[in-house]
Structure formats: C-alpha cells, structure tokens
Amino acid sequence: MWLIIGLIAGAAVLGLVVWMRSRNIVIKWYEGLIGALGLVALLFTIQNFAGSLAELESTAANMFLLVTGLPALILLAVSWQLVARRQRAA
Amino acid sequence: MGKFHSNISRRDFMKGIGLAGAGLGAAAATAPVFHDLDELASSPSGLTKQPWWVKTVDEPTTEVDWNVIERFAQTGQGYISSPDFGQHYENIKQAILSNEDGNTLRDHALFVGGEWAMFGWPDELAQSFVTHPNVSGAAYVQDATTAKAMGVPRWEGTPEENLRMMRSIISYYGGADGGAVELTDKTRKLILSADYYGKPYVFEDVDEAYETDAKYVIPNKCRWIINFHVLQNGAAGKVLQSALAYSAVYMAYAHADLICRRLQEFLHVLGYQGLGKNPGAIIGYANLAGLGEQGRHMIEISPEHGSLIREPAMLITDLPLSPTKPINFGAHKFCYSCGKCAENCPGGAIPTATDPSWEVAGAWNQAGTRCWFNDRAKCQPFGWKYENAGGCDNCQVVCPFSSLDKASIHQVVKATISNTSIFNSFFFAMDGFMDYGGFGHTAEDWWNRDLSKYPYDTTLGR
Numbered sequence: 001m002w003l004i005i006g007l008i009a010g011a012a013v014l015g016l017v018v019w020m021r022s023r024n025i026v027i028k029w030y031e032g033l034i035g036a037l038g039l040v041a042l043l044f045t046i047q048n049f050a051g052s053l054a055e056l057e058s059t060a061a062n063m064f065l066l067v068t069g070l071p072a073l074i075l076l077a078v079s080w081q082l083v084a085r086r087q088r089a090a
Numbered sequence: 091m092g093k094f095h096s097n098i099s100r101r102d103f104m105k106g107i108g109l110a111g112a113g114l115g116a117a118a119a120t121a122p123v124f125h126d127l128d129e130l131a132s133s134p135s136g137l138t139k140q141p142w143w144v145k146t147v148d149e150p151t152t153e154v155d156w157n158v159i160e161r162f163a164q165t166g167q168g169y170i171s172s173p174d175f176g177q178h179y180e181n182i183k184q185a186i187l188s189n190e191d192g193n194t195l196r197d198h199a200l201f202v203g204g205e206w207a208m209f210g211w212p213d214e215l216a217q218s219f220v221t222h223p224n225v226s227g228a229a230y231v232q233d234a235t236t237a238k239a240m241g242v243p244r245w246e247g248t249p250e251e252n253l254r255m256m257r258s259i260i261s262y263y264g265g266a267d268g269g270a271v272e273l274t275d276k277t278r279k280l281i282l283s284a285d286y287y288g289k290p291y292v293f294e295d296v297d298e299a300y301e302t303d304a305k306y307v308i309p310n311k312c313r314w315i316i317n318f319h320v321l322q323n324g325a326a327g328k329v330l331q332s333a334l335a336y337s338a339v340y341m342a343y344a345h346a347d348l349i350c351r352r353l354q355e356f357l358h359v360l361g362y363q364g365l366g367k368n369p370g371a372i373i374g375y376a377n378l379a380g381l382g383e384q385g386r387h388m389i390e391i392s393p394e395h396g397s398l399i400r401e402p403a404m405l406i407t408d409l410p411l412s413p414t415k416p417i418n419f420g421a422h423k424f425c426y427s428c429g430k431c432a433e434n435c436p437g438g439a440i441p442t443a444t445d446p447s448w449e450v451a452g453a454w455n456q457a458g459t460r461c462w463f464n465d466r467a468k469c470q471p472f473g474w475k476y477e478n479a480g481g482c483d484n485c486q487v488v489c490p491f492s493s494l495d496k497a498s499i500h501q502v503v504k505a506t507i508s509n510t511s512i513f514n515s516f517f518f519a520m521d522g523f524m525d526y527g528g529f530g531h532t533a534e535d536w537w538n539r540d541l542s543k544y545p546y547d548t549t550l551g552r
Contacts, residue, residue, distance in 0.1 A: 044498070051497030056328055056535055059525035060497070 031082045038075030045069040183240045195237055195245050199359035202235055203352040217367040219301045221358040237361040244361025249412035256316050263352040265318040269379025270411035273313045280371040291369055299365050314411040315375050317404040320346040324398040324494050327487040328531040336481030342400030350403055365406040376402035380417040386425040386462045387440055387485040393419045396492030420507035427514040431485035439468035488527035
C-alpha cells in the first residue's frame with residue numbers, strides 16, 4: 001500500500017513542480033515548507049487512520065482525521081493560497 | 091476570482107463526471123450487498139481474503155472421478171515400511187558426531203522439543219519442575235535421544251552463544267524475546283522459598299535436580315535464569331471483562347506451559363537442566379533481565395508488547411548464559427502520571443496514589459521493592475470470575491503501552507516517553523481523548539475483524 005501511496009505522492013509533487021515551472025510560478029521557501037508540512041501531516045493522518053482501524057480503534061481513527069487531517073488540509077490550502085494570491089498580485 | 095484557464099472544455103468536463111458517476115453506479119450494482127452479519131459470514135467473501143490473482147472456481151483443479159472413489163480405511167497404512175528405530179537413532183548419533191549441517195545436537199534438540207505433545211501430554215508433566223519427573227514410572231522416549239543416552243558430547247558454547255541460541259529457540263517455539271539473570275546471593279532471593287502448597291525449594295550440592303514429596307531440590311550449579319515473554323492476544327482482550335478477553339488470558343497460560351515444556355526438552359537433549367515452571371518472582375526476574383519495567387498494575391510492561399504479556403516465564407538452568415541488563419524506557423515513570431489501570435480495575439485492587447510505596451498490601455506481596463502493591467484479595471474475585479461471567483484483564487488491555495502498534499503514533503509517543511517525562515500527562519490525556527484501550531468494543535468487532543491483519547492467533551499473541 002505504501003509503495004502505491006509513495007508513487008502517487010511522488011508523481012503528484014513532480015507533476016506540480018513541472019506544471020508550476022511551465023507557468024513560471026516561483027514559490028517562496030516558506031510556502032514550500034508549509035506545503036511540505038501539510039503533505040507530511042496528510043500522510044501521517046492516512047497511516048494512523050488505517051493503522052487505528054487495523055487496531056480495532058475506530059474512535060481513534062476518526063480522531064486522527066480531525067486532529068491531524070484537518071490541520072493537514074489547512075496547511076496545504078494555506079500554501080496554495082499564498083502562491084496563488086502572490087501570482088495574482090504580480 | 092482570478093483568471094483561470096484550463097485545457098478541458100465544459101463539454102469534456104461534464105462528460106467525465108458522467109462517466110465517473112456511471113462507473114460508480116456499476117461498481118455498486120455488482121458489489122455484494124449484505125443485509126446482516128449472518129449473510130456476510132456465510133458468503134464467500136466472509137472467508138479468508140485471497141490475493142487478487144486467486145480465482146474462485148466450482149471444481150478443484152485436480153480431476154476427480156466420484157464413481158471410482160470409495161471410503162478409505164487407514165488400517166495398516168501407518169508404517170508401510172518396517173521402521174528400524176535402532177538405525178534411526180544410530181543415524182542421528184552419526185550425524186551429530188560428524189557435525190552434519192542441520193543435524194547437529196542442537197538441531198536434534200530443537201526437533202525433540204518441537205514435537206512435544208504430538209502424541210499426547212502426560213498429566214504429571216504439566217508445569218513440571220524437572221523435565222521428566224517420572225512420577226508414574228513411565229519411560230519417556232525423549233530420554234533415549236539425549237546427548238547422554240546417545241553417547242555424544244553435550245552442547246558446549248560460550249555464555250553469549252548460549253543466550254543467542256536460547257533466544258532463537260524461544261522465538262521458534264512460540265515465545266518472544268529472551269533474557270538471562272545470574273543467580274547470585276542477591277538474585278537468589280527472588281527464587282520462591284515454597285510453592286502454593288508449602289513444598290519448599292532448596293538449594294543443594296547435587297548434580298541433578300529432583301523432586302520428592304517433601305521438597306524441590308535445585309542444584310547449586312544451576313546458576314542462571316532464562317526468561318522470556320509469553321504474549322497474550324490484545325485484540326480479543328479489548329472486549330473488557332468478557333469471555334473473549336478471558337480466553338486470551340487462559341490461551342496464553344496454555345501456551346506458556348507448552349513453550350516451557352518444549353524448552354525443558356530442548357535443554358534435556360542438549361545435556362542441561364531446565365527447572366520450571368516459574369519457581370521464582372517472574373516479574374522481578376523480568377525486570378532484572380531487561381525484558382521490561384514493572385508497572386503500576388505490578389505486572390510487566392515491555393517496550394514492544396506493552397502489558398499484553400501473560401507472563402515473563404522462566405526456567406532455572408545450568409546452561410551458562412550471558413546476563414542481560416535491566417532497561418529503562420520511561421514506562422515505570424509514566425505510571426506516576428497515568429493510573430489508567432487503577433481507574434479501570436473493577437475491584438479497586440490497584441493503588442491510585444501518585445507515588446509507589448515500600449509498604450505491602452497483604453501476605454501475597456513480597457516486601458523489598460518500591461512499587462504500587464496491588465490488593466490481590468480485591469483482584470481475584472474479578473480475575474477468577476467469581477463476580478462476573480467473563481473474567482478480567484482490564485489492567486493489561488487499557489494500559490497505554492498495550493497498543494497493537496499498527497498506527498505509527500505509538501512509536502512516536504513511546505520514543506518521547508523514553509527520553510523525557512514532561513509530556514507524560516499530555517500523553518495520558520490524549521490516550522483518553524482518543525479512546526484507546528478497549529472501551530466501546532463489542533464481540534462482533536472481534537468476530538468480524540479483518541483476518542488479513544490478524545491472519546492467525548499464534549502463541550505470539552497477535
């Protein structure tokens with residue numbers, strides 16, 4: 001499973017980088033850092049959600065979606081918006 | 091909204107959504123629909139999950155002619171060639187003497203231990219002190235296959251090699267981990283002075299251990315303890331105070347007897363003694379050997395298995411072993427802030443005080459350690475099913491260290507606890523917030539668990 005997730009994540013990041021370069025979109029270091037943290041948090045959420053279900057701890061699984069999943073999405077959204085708004089302003 | 095340009099036309103976008111929707115609908119229509127759990131349990135997909143490349147068929151791949159097949163009598167089909175056991179033992183002996191790879195003395199000992207109970211289990215050998223007490227006067231076929239009986243040199247290894255060998259065989263026979271303690275004037279104090287019925291354990295200058303009606307005799311030359319974990323199933327235990335939870339306890343006890351017996355046979359063939367079962371303070375020796383730390387519940391907490399350990403079983407042996415050192419991974423310290431086992435003890439047998447004490451709770455405790463002495467009189471009615479139908483292993487299951495370790499967060503928390511105690515209260519609170527440890531689980535959850543995650547409940551307790 002993690003091989004496939006890794007392939008998807010790697011392909012997505014590569015695709016994003018190629019797409020941004022084709023549009024001459026430059027990202028600041030803090031935008032990249034926030035995005036990377038968001039991605040790590042998302043992967044952490046997925047692993048712990050699936051792992052908690054495997055441990056028969058369904059409440060813990062749902063809590064991970066809330067406690068780490070939501071912040072992960074927020075971080076990714078913040079990173080996206082920082083880049084998008086800077087591009088619009090330019 | 092800013093300008094946004096896409097290469098996909100509106101027509102193509104709507105077409106894509108339509109196709110995706112149709113695909114989902116088709117998948118839902120063809121997927122099996124279960125109206126209740128009986129239907130699920132009886133369907134083919136309720137059975138063991140096969141890899142995707144396995145096809146289910148109506149007929150086996152071996153052709154069968156049912157017109158030819160008749161019921162078969164096994165009579166006389168056991169040994170179809172006349173076995174010569176004398177030659178068999180001679181073959182074993184010669185292989186040992188020539189150091190044949192895979193047929194050395196310890197390989198042979200592994201076999202003898204592993205086949206234990208294949209042909210039944212004599213009652214007198216249950217939890218026996220010596221390997222073959224010969225209480226009934228019976229002759230044990232295993233006695234013919236020892237190094238001594240075959241006239242081959244017994245196993246000789248360095249203490250480090252011996253410990254490595256014992257860890258390997260413990261793992262093979264169904265135990266986990268493995269540690270060793272040398273019996274010194276101090277550590278001998280953890281050997282029992284008498285068993286449950288008052289029969290004393292005494293040390294004497296004799297060559298072989300023996301047991302009489304009056305005493306158990308441990309040779310002074312038996313100077314080492316070998317101990318290891320017998321694990322207890324954690325998934326079944328999550329249904330607190332149930333027959334499922336209690337089955338995990340007693341299945342583990344049965345495994346413990348089997349594993350100890352196998353080890354005794356193994357040592358016996360090698361030319362050494364293994365005195366069991368558990369003639370000492372098993373938690374104390376486990377702490378000394380570095381198998382774990384003692385928790386508030388007075389049982390062992392292991393870094394890997396948490397409190398899901400039925401017992402850190404032990405044998406006394408004369409096989410020289412390299413002692414293993416105690417460990418510290420923050421578990422005992424965590425107990426100061428936690429107390430979850432005490433909160434969930436139905437009998438109130440576990441102290442709730444923050445700090446441990448030197449003061450024992452009753453005659454069932456051995457004085458001389460600073461811990462949270464439990465009140466066994468309050469535990470036993472629940473642990474031994476007087477007060478409820480299902481028995482109790484709450485303290486083991488609710489312990490925050492008893493996670494089944496499939497979610498990565500547990501390793502992060504354990505690593506942090508091991509290095510600093512400043513987050514202990516936070517972790518205890520989070521454990522409750524995340525509802526870990528057995529609350530709200532039903533038996534149906536366990537009966538319908540994903541078997542690919544729990545393919546078989548072996549003596550490894552998973």
